[in-house]
Amino acid sequence: MRRHILTVFREAANKVVLAKKNSGKSAFVNATGREDCLHQGSVATNTCGGHQSGLEQPLSVDEQDRRIQKLAHQLERARRKCEVYRANLLSVLKDIEDQKLQLSVKVQNIKLGMKDRSE
Template sequence: MSNGRSREDSRGNGTLTKRNTVNHHGNLDQSISEDEMDRKIEQLNNDLDRARRKCEVYRTNLLSVLKDIEDHKQQLSLKVQVIRYNMKDCL
């Protein structure tokens, strides 16, 4: 430990695999190897793709529900018009 910093380097085949340092705010910074970063990026991309597919399914379902609501509204509107017409005829 020097100047409030602790470093631990592990090297495999000349590439940095992990280093922990304490920054000036007391937080732990972690540097990871490129392979680990690539795996993390691929995992995040897969998560993003999965979320996009879910959103598309939700969007499709929402549009279907909204269409059903619009159809129901039109049916109710027609029924109200028929009732109003029949009431006028009775008077």
């Protein structure tokens, strides 16, 4: 159980660190397993979800606005995910602290029991 908690903790911590490091520019996997991609650079062969980006055709103002709105939505979703990860991390840390306290009490009780037997 403890090993599982530590594994979950490490995975969540890595995701938060990655998200902070990339300022929301990385790919995130949502609950359905579908990846949301944010395009970076101007490589003509860069594809994401079947959509090509690059220098082939300039986008109209309306298309640019739609793309900005889409990217803003994706960024907001990434921020919400970071908040969920943060909340999960805090929950795991609280559980670890609770278990640590319980173990400390048990160890103290064992010590007292051994001390009483030796007297």
